[in-house]
Amino acid sequence: MKHSIAFMATLALVLTIIGAGFVHAASDTKNVTLNASVSACATLTLTNTTIGFTVNSSPTTSSTIAGSTTTTVEAQFRNTTATPATLSVAAADLVDGASDTIPITAVHTTAAGTGGGSGFFDTTSRIAWSNSGQQLGTGQSGDYTTTLTYSLDNSWSYKVGSDYTTTATFTLTSL
């Protein structure tokens, strides 16, 4: 009887120890902290940067003159704030050798598309340029591409045989 109790107790202890080794599931968890530093940046790319207008018709026949080519504009930027980036163009009036001028507001561009993604370029209208800067697009971080088509308002005041020129500056501003 005594031996029997001692044997049973010892057996129970041994079985418990052995059993514990087989039935317990195990797990381990580790955390890794991740950091990513994304910098603000902006790139503006223009192709075909020389545009010509040949005015060889009267304003009665053609109220606008089409530009000789189009410009592809790619605006790539990443904002650091919620303020949208803007693309604007500014230019002085066109002037010839005799100081005759064509106001820059006679030059217009039309964007073929908003540029993809959430949209950037203004396609709602034919945009007249200005001396102080005319906005062509606005939007949030992204990569946007469009094609600008040019036109010039025709006028009786343009001097025959003159070459009017100007230089336009496109500015992409990302905050």
Place this chain on the structure above:
Amino acid sequence: MKARKLFALTAVAAASALGAIPGPCSLYAAGPPAVQLFVTPNKISFHMTPPPSTAVCEVTIRVVARRRTPWRLTVLAPGPLQSVKGSQIPASRVTWKASPGNIFFDGTLSDKHPQMLGRGEGSKVGVVRFLLKNDWDLAAGQFNQKFIFNLSSP
């Protein structure tokens, strides 16, 4: 006789107690754990170059387990990568490539469900390269998140 009876009762009580207490309180768990996970380093950084590009960082995974002890390893992000200004990068934008391929698997991070990263038996070592696609649509900022690696054995 009393001493023997006392020993017997003590042994029964001890056995019952040990069987009833699971996990770390059992005699088994007092020794080395059945499976252990080591991930190094415990801080990683994506070094972003101008877009379009892909930033890469890697960790080494070491699973220590008894021979033929099966295990599975998962990884989870508790949320998107978050900047202090409130901008986010979805966790799913992070992918990984793992090796050796017969034990550790390639995948895409999720902040909803743990994703399977590896499965095997016994001790193994692997390397996981995390990839973050850097495009113009990412907001600028400092983004942080933690990855939770979980190793389990049935």
